[in-house]
Amino acid sequence: xxxxxxxxxxxxxxxxxxxxxxxxxxxxxxxxxxxxxxxxxxxxxxxxxxxxxxxxxxxxxxxxxxxxxxxxxxxxxxxxxxxxxxxxxxxxxxxxxxxxxxxxxxxxxxxxxxxxxxxxxxxxxxxxxxxxxxxxxxxxxxxxxxxxxxxxxxxxxxxxxxxxxxxxxxxxxxxxxxxxxxxxxxxxxxxxxxxxxxxxxxxxxxxxxxxxxxxxxxxxxxxxxxxxxxxxxxxxxxxxxxxxxxxxxxxxxxxxxxxxxxxxxxxxxxxxxxxxxxxxxxxxxxxxxxxxxxxxxxxxxxxxxxxxxxxxxxxxxxxxxxxxxxxxxxxxxxxxxxxxxxxxxxxxxxxxxxxxxxxxxxxxxxxxxxxxxxxxxxxxxxxxxxxxxxxxxxxxxxxxxxxxxxxxxxxxxxxxxxxxxxxxxxxxxxxxxxxxxxxxxxx
Amino acid sequence: xxxxxxxxxxxxxxxxxxxxxxxxxxxxxxxxxxxxxxxxxxxxxxxxxxxxxxxxxxxxxxxxxxxxxxxxxxxxxxxxxxxxxxxxxxxxxxxxxxxxxxxxxxxxxxxxxxxxxxxxxxxxxxxxxxxxxxxxxxxxxxxxxxxxxxxxxxxxxxxxxxxxxxxxxxxxxxxxxxxxxxxxxxxxxxxxxxxxxxxxxxxxxxxxxxxxxxxxxxxxxxxxxxxxxxxxxxxxxxxxxxxxxxxxxxxxxxxxxxxxxxxxxxxxxxxxxxxxxxxxxxxxxxxxxxxxxxxxxxxxxxxxxxxxxxxxxxxxxxxxxxxxxxxxxxxxxxxxxxxxxxxxxxxx
Numbered sequence: 182x183x184x185x186x187x188x189x190x191x192x193x194x195x196x197x198x199x200x201x202x203x204x205x206x207x208x209x210x211x212x213x214x215x216x217x218x219x220x221x222x223x224x225x226x227x228x229x230x231x232x233x234x235x236x237x238x239x240x241x242x243x244x245x246x247x248x249x250x251x252x253x254x255x256x257x258x259x260x261x262x263x264x265x266x267x268x269x270x271x272x273x274x275x276x277x278x279x280x281x282x283x284x285x286x287x288x289x290x291x292x293x294x295x296x297x298x299x300x301x302x303x304x305x306x307x308x309x310x311x312x313x314x315x316x317x318x319x320x321x322x323x324x325x326x327x328x329x330x331x332x333x334x335x336x337x338x339x340x341x342x343x344x345x346x347x348x349x350x351x352x353x354x355x356x357x358x359x360x361x362x363x364x365x366x367x368x369x370x371x372x373x374x375x376x377x378x379x380x381x382x383x384x385x386x387x388x389x390x391x392x393x394x395x396x397x398x399x400x401x402x403x404x405x406x407x408x409x410x411x412x413x414x415x416x417x418x419x420x421x422x423x424x425x426x427x428x429x430x431x432x433x434x435x436x437x438x439x440x441x442x443x444x445x446x447x448x449x450x451x452x453x454x455x456x457x458x459x460x461x462x463x464x465x466x467x468x469x470x471x472x473x474x475x476x477x478x479x480x481x482x483x484x485x486x487x488x489x490x491x492x493x494x495x496x497x498x499x500x501x502x503x504x505x506x507x508x509x510x511x512x513x514x515x516x517x518x519x520x521x522x523x524x525x526x527x528x529x530x531x532x533x534x535x536x537x538x539x540x541x542x543x544x545x546x547x548x549x550x551x552x553x554x555x556x557x558x559x560x561x562x563x564x565x566x567x568x569x570x571x572x573x574x575x576x577x578x579x580x581x582x583x584x585x586x587x588x589x590x591x592x593x594x595x596x597x598x599x600x601x602x603x604x605x606x607x608x609x610x611x612x613x614x615x616x617x618x619x620x621x622x623x624x
Numbered sequence: 625x626x627x628x629x630x631x632x633x634x635x636x637x638x639x640x641x642x643x644x645x646x647x648x649x650x651x652x653x654x655x656x657x658x659x660x661x662x663x664x665x666x667x668x669x670x671x672x673x674x675x676x677x678x679x680x681x682x683x684x685x686x687x688x689x690x691x692x693x694x695x696x697x698x699x700x701x702x703x704x705x706x707x708x709x710x711x712x713x714x715x716x717x718x719x720x721x722x723x724x725x726x727x728x729x730x731x732x733x734x735x736x737x738x739x740x741x742x743x744x745x746x747x748x749x750x751x752x753x754x755x756x757x758x759x760x761x762x763x764x765x766x767x768x769x770x771x772x773x774x775x776x777x778x779x780x781x782x783x784x785x786x787x788x789x790x791x792x793x794x795x796x797x798x799x800x801x802x803x804x805x806x807x808x809x810x811x812x813x814x815x816x817x818x819x820x821x822x823x824x825x826x827x828x829x830x831x832x833x834x835x836x837x838x839x840x841x842x843x844x845x846x847x848x849x850x851x852x853x854x855x856x857x858x859x860x861x862x863x864x865x866x867x868x869x870x871x872x873x874x875x876x877x878x879x880x881x882x883x884x885x886x887x888x889x890x891x892x893x894x895x896x897x898x899x900x901x902x903x904x905x906x907x908x909x910x911x912x913x914x915x916x917x918x919x920x921x922x923x924x925x926x927x928x929x930x931x932x933x934x935x936x937x938x939x940x941x942x943x944x945x946x947x948x949x950x951x952x953x954x955x956x957x958x959x960x961x962x963x964x965x966x967x968x969x970x971x972x
Contacts, residue, residue: 269931269934269936270934270942271675272671272674272675273936309674310674313674348882349882351881352882353881355878386666387670388669388670389663389666390947394670467701469650469701470704471654471682554685555656555682556665556682556684557682558670558680559682572654572679585853585855586663587663587875587876
């Protein structure tokens, strides 16, 4: 404390004890307290937005996991089945059977509700495909009573979930307020009820007139295979490149140039990689369109810089004494790297890889040009090779497609898809944390 | 050491699978194009997958122009088989196609789509429009006293005293959409001609062509916003702006009648009847274009085309009409055309 430059009376001698803070100490303590408060406020702001985001995702998305179904028991004769099979639009032929089934099920329960055939069309969604698929697979069930849970149409589903009110229907062509009277009766007698929506979790995309039949399952598989390609290619290439650049490469103009370019590549907009993918992988190499393999290759290009940069950083973080010690006891350069440096850098490499994969998992833009965004509703792949090569969508692409559709039911599904995407991401992160724990070494 | 082995085997695996894949032929129909046709195409594709033994076709969107550009890239399995379009193919696109070896194109008209003008359901009373209203509200420059001046109208009441006195805020499709072209031709140009602005423009010494261009030039001062995304984006803009007016497809509006109210155009309310009779002035045909060279090479391509235009699908009681497509009265001729694989050059 040198206050000699001050004029006037000298600073008063410290009168109180060291235990009682003087004015300047108080000032410093106050500054520290303020800084802590700023920090807490910053965290609170972050937490607030996180809570708002999570709450709105859950609020909008959770309804997608339940579905209103119509539970009907009915018998289809072989004659009726063959009659339906003879038509061009076989799935539409089941509509009249449904009307009869409705009448029978209602009279069985002793309820009399007048309704016309077109009302059934508006209440039950596109049920034909479910029925046809079932009877094609189980022809022995023809002529026997079978109970089906058929998805209700999107507006009836919305009515059960509170998304659609009677007032909303005043001008609608797809459902009348009178239809809801029938729906109320059906719900009362237990023909209509809500249940967990397995179709959404396991199914594939459906046409815009069939939101009840749309699911995200197939695109989860698509994303999974893409991530597999990215992991298999980006990790070895990225790690090999970083080890060479960090441990072996001479420091000269060329390596500097490569380094600058890798950093630049990390900042390239992802759509550019999509254009490259279309030109190189599809048009030049002749790989199939809309295939997870191509999607994975494109995303690999996008992920490589992230992995290289983080791997180099974690290699740099390994203390030089480890390398010197290894070399000192007679290890070759390669032995020192692979036996000592790389295992120590592994946790950092894994973190970088997971960040890269998570980024790749959420990308839609590069997939736009290689045909994975749009209406891709293929069956589940029947093997590993077809998983890579058969047309498929990816989760973010599916969510984007649903969000753009006119029917509000798809909007709900888009939010539901976000939940599935986040769960997938969470699973990936948990796996990374477990692996990191196992590899982690302290010294 | 094991790491090197892993990376080496990963490379080998990738190389092997890549060659195996390249040798494998495509078994599904690949479609790209208009986002207006996409909903209809998705209905047909799903039904096609469910009703036939062929795999479900893949339908990409991205706009008519983008789709036709990909269509015209050439012939071969790594190009698309069908382009969806919300406008007819242009002469320049046919030339590009021919230059790349795509010479035989089958044009298939699937039906008509209405373009409607809608606003927030609780917003100002936008109930009736004339084409001239839209022209005077959106034109970049208007002829005033023999000279072209920047559009002075700021509220709809400035344009037409019967309209609400709220600021002009129109959300119209961007230039990459086929819908924009129809909007320009059937609304702005018609409004320009009917209001006499076109004559006035020619009178100021403009050439006929320049006057036509000036008719469809949209103001860029913020009163009109180009929407490059889908109708959902337009809907979101309308929901956040009570005075906003949007341009939608009929089927999109019908799916969102709880949020939107539609205005009449020229005194006619848009619905499937007025559109198919031609009374409602703003409608356009929707098409898809088939690469004839791919028929017989890509399994299920011709079957898809005939399935699409069959009475059960595209007819007046089919699922497409149910969703909002105005079915084509001349569907039978189209069916015949698909059956005979009549190309565009043979039609002429």
